[in-house]
Amino acid sequence: MPGHDLERSLGLYSTMMISMGAMIGSGIFVLPALGYKKAGPAVILAYVLAAIVVLPAALSKAEMATAMPESGGTYLYIDRALGPLFGTIAGLGAWFSLTFKSSFALVGLGAYLLLFAPISQGAITFVALGLGALIIALNISGTKLSGQVQAIVVSLVLVGLLAYTVNAGVTADVGRFTPFVTKGGGGVVTAAAFVFVSFAGVTKIASIAEEVKNPGTNLPRAMIGSMAIMTLIYVAVIAAIVGLANPDDLIHGGPNGGASLTPMADGAGALFAGSGVLIISVVAIVALTSMGNAGVMSSSRFPLAMSRDNLLPPALQTIDDRLATPRNSILLTGTVLLGLIAFVPVIELAKLASAFKILVFSxxxxxLIAFREADMPSYEPEFTSPGYPYVQVFGLVAGIGLLTQMGTLPILGAAGITAGGVVVYLLYGRSRTDRTGAIGSILADNYERVEDVPPTETD
Structure with a gap:
């Protein structure tokens, strides 16, 4: 019989590379031009603002991950804190969002592929499908192997990004940074909402916590360390893009006169002795493939965790005895991934997934506040978030503030995902679970205090 336990095979370096690999993707190679269109050169500040808003959620997840080093990440923490209804909504939404982001990455690399490969637009879909199938097979083959491949790929991409920024420092036009804030503070906030998804990968490793060695120390270090490094990388690379590319190319160089989908290649012709476009395109393809791999690895753990809690069918919790991977959960995630690549306009709908990510991060x-206030004996994190509860309150308020900047359609999309989670819980999960979460303990304690108060005598 297949088992139910995963192997702890990922060390600190592999864990950090998975986190960074999930962030080195669309956030660098696709989204900067969209952010530039909304904020001008101040898109650099938008990335910093997005990082500041993500940080409270990263610290909260780092604490909860050391208390519950199991597969499931976002789903697991929200379920145990707020109960199975909210857990189902968060689990399905996070799974959907990550799978969508992975398919977005694989389709997005097609724009870079067109820069040097003589293929048709239709063939790009087949290339993305082939890469998707390869990623699925890699994830089924073993987490350790997948993590090792991820570490190698991300390391090579980091070298490429370093070379890009160093070259850009010599040839960039500093005049393109003036004026710096072209759309006012509102433009910076709006751009931050759209590039927020760039940092979402920092907490993806929480969903594979069950496969990380020494999770009490490696998980917080990997989350906080990868976020600090990636914030610096984002600032350096976005500054290089602004200094190299013609503003009109960034704003109107994409399909149908929209924002460019290849911002790192725009203006890169002068780099690397004239081979900049080719080199950057290759780096982009490798990085976006890496992002797709990290997304499948992380998102496939949500159905696994939900199945263990009887919120999804039991077949999804099967662990392959020989490969020690959640085979059925990976296959389900992979099937949805390939379907999205083949039939859905992923680039547009990825904005809908971004709105839900902001909501979940909030x-x-x-x-975390529910866990702390419930004071449950079983909640014993090895890492505690600094600045509690002010950091968490800021993260909640700031996240909701960014969500309001996304526009009507993305907000409606987040609402639709929420409604879908409610339906799945009511039709399947409700009759199979009776958990209440940490919030239930708080409510029960308050009820008992009220019951213990002696009645007031009246005349």
Whole structure:
């Protein structure tokens, strides 16, 4: 019989590379031009603002991950804190969002592929499908192997990004940074909302916590360390893009006169002795493939965790005895991934997934507050978030503030995902679970205090 336990095979370096690999993707190679269109050169500040808003959720997740080093990440923490209804909504939403982001990465690399490969637009879909199938097979083959491949790929991409920024420092036009804030403070905030998804990968490793060695120390170090490094990388690379590329190319160089989908290649012709476009395109393809791999590895753990809690069918919790991977959960995630690549306009709908990510990151802060206030004996994290509860309250308020900048359609998309989670819980999960979460303990304690108060005598 297949087992139910995963192997702790990922060390600190592999864990950090998975986290960084999930962030080195669309955030660098696709989204900067969209952010530039909304904020001008101040898009650099938008990335910093997005990082500041993500940080409370990263600290909250780092604490909860050391208390519950199991597969599931976002789903697990919200479920245990706020109960199975909110857990189902968060689990399905996070799974959907990550899978969508992975398919977005694989389709997005097609724009870079067109820069040097003589293929048709239709063939790009087949290339993305082939890469998707390869990623699925790699994830089924073993987490350790997948993590090792991820570490190698991300390391090579980091070298390429370093070379890009160093070259850009010599040839960039500093005049392109003036004026710096072209759309006012509102433009910076709006751009931050759209590039927020760039940092979402920092907490993806929480969903594979069950496969990390020494999770009490490696998980917080990997989350905080990878976020600090990536913030610096984002600032350096975005500054290089602004200094190299013609503003009109960034704003109107994409399909149908929209924002460019290849911002790192725009203006890169002068780099690397004239081979800049080719080199950057290759780096982009490798990085976006890496992002797709990290996304499948992380997102496939959500159905696994939900199945263990009887919120999804039991077949999804099967662990392959020989490969020690959640085979069925990976296959389900992979099937959805390939379907999205083949039939859905991923680039547009990825914005809908981004809105839900902001919502979930906000709720994660509420989950930590619930655990702390419930004071449950079983909650014993090895790492505690500094600045509690002010950091968490800031993360909640700032996240909701960014969500309001996304526009009507993405907000409606987040609402639709929420409604879908409610339906799945009511039709399947409700009759199979009776958990209440940490919030239930708080409510029960308050009820008992009220019951213990002696009645007031009246005349």
């Amino acid at each position: 709720i994660i802060n509420v989950a």
